[in-house]
Amino acid sequence: MNPLPVARRRVRVIHYSPWADRLEDATEYLRRLPQFDLASRVSDPRDARIMRMARLDCDWYGENLRCFAAMNHPQIEFLPTRVVGKAGLLELISAVRPPDEEWWFLTMGQHPQALAGLAGKLLTTLARRGVRTFFYAFDEASRTMPCFPEIAPHLAVLIHDESPLSETGRAALAPSCRTQHRSWVANVLPFAVPFREEPEEKILFLGSQLGLTPHRQRQIDFLRAKFKDRFTAIHDHSVPIAERDGLARFKVGLCPEGRKFNTPAMSATHTDRPFWSGCLGLVPVSEDSREGGRLEALHRNGVIVRYAHGDLDALARACERALALPTTDRRRMYDYFNLHETVGTVVAEAIHAAGPLAG
Numbered sequence: 001m002n003p004l005p006v007a008r009r010r011v012r013v014i015h016y017s018p019w020a021d022r023l024e025d026a027t028e029y030l031r032r033l034p035q036f037d038l039a040s041r042v043s044d045p046r047d048a049r050i051m052r053m054a055r056l057d058c059d060w061y062g063e064n065l066r067c068f069a070a071m072n073h074p075q076i077e078f079l080p081t082r083v084v085g086k087a088g089l090l091e092l093i094s095a096v097r098p099p100d101e102e103w104w105f106l107t108m109g110q111h112p113q114a115l116a117g118l119a120g121k122l123l124t125t126l127a128r129r130g131v132r133t134f135f136y137a138f139d140e141a142s143r144t145m146p147c148f149p150e151i152a153p154h155l156a157v158l159i160h161d162e163s164p165l166s167e168t169g170r171a172a173l174a175p176s177c178r179t180q181h182r183s184w185v186a187n188v189l190p191f192a193v194p195f196r197e198e199p200e201e202k203i204l205f206l207g208s209q210l211g212l213t214p215h216r217q218r219q220i221d222f223l224r225a226k227f228k229d230r231f232t233a234i235h236d237h238s239v240p241i242a243e244r245d246g247l248a249r250f251k252v253g254l255c256p257e258g259r260k261f262n263t264p265a266m267s268a269t270h271t272d273r274p275f276w277s278g279c280l281g282l283v284p285v286s287e288d289s290r291e292g293g294r295l296e297a298l299h300r301n302g303v304i305v306r307y308a309h310g311d312l313d314a315l316a317r318a319c320e321r322a323l324a325l326p327t328t329d330r331r332r333m334y335d336y337f338n339l340h341e342t343v344g345t346v347v348a349e350a351i352h353a354a355g356p357l358a359g
Helices: 026-035 048-069 086-094 111-115 119-128 148-154 167-172 214-230 241-249 273-280 294-300 312-324 327-340 343-354
Strands: 009-016 076-078 082-084 102-108 131-136 155-160 178-181 200-206 231-234 250-255 283-287 305-307
Touching (some): 102 111, 148 167, 155 343, 200 214, 214 231, 273 283, 273 327, 294 305
Parallel strands (some): 009 076, 102 131, 155 178, 200 231
16 A cells, blocks of 8 residues: 655745735735835935935845745645734734644844844744744844844744854753754845856956945955956945846856954855855855855855955956856856755755644
8 A cells, every 4th residue: 555645734934024014925015015115114214325225125135035935845835925024913913823834933134123022922922823933043143132032932943153152042042943053045036047158257246335445445456457347346235136137147256255244253254145146157256254154165065266365366366267167167056056055945944844833
């Protein structure tokens, strides 16, 4: 006799976003997102820089939601994702969960801090209703977020940066919480951007909110003198989501180093740019960080190119190696990042590993 097929788990993710309001379907939220009026959500809507940063942040977290809404796993049936903001939390805790559905409340970054004083009560109430909480911190929340001890006992899954958790944070976690040390990945739909067999033989320098530090300006001046019109620099925080896919025309993505960040974990990483660059088909080139971290492992596996901090000649050689890579190596990098380094894939795998709710 053939064994009966095992029913797939039916999982619904409810993503908390500070840019959302009521509890609603993710598809409807994403449809309206480009037209959001953000003026009421910023400190000074007359400041063009603040408005631009707000738009970038809103759209960036919107792409995370888009990835969650497209998650798939062979052992899980992901039901339509929902999104909720602070104004919709009462609606969420009042919602009735069907007995054949698993619900996961998913929050990210420093967002729980906006619920400080309320977060612990919220997660307790959700847990009583059979809703588990997934916190993708991607940074050093246990050491920098004041409300971490408040939410830690209620977490079912925690993805944290590569550094050890703080002692108080680790002690506050429930024994059943599944913890993974993995900071940034790409908020890109896997393989959504087709691989380019023949990109432009150019280097794109991808900047960050740090802007033109003296170290970065030296790099830019050096590379511009050496590679001339084969070099382009973007150094004003980030690229709008709507323009990101177009960067696939470049062959090499030079991603800024993280040493200038003030917090220890951020000084050992390089934001998400190497990851979404890889997903777009660019060859990621990255400076070595103070402690190495996960990017060093990616370098050993041959999916990024690295060079020593402050060594301009090593930087030039790294860029030349990246420009010279054959299509087979570039495609292997592209496949790796799209298969393993996107936020939807990481979350789906973590939910699978957590298993169904006991009892």
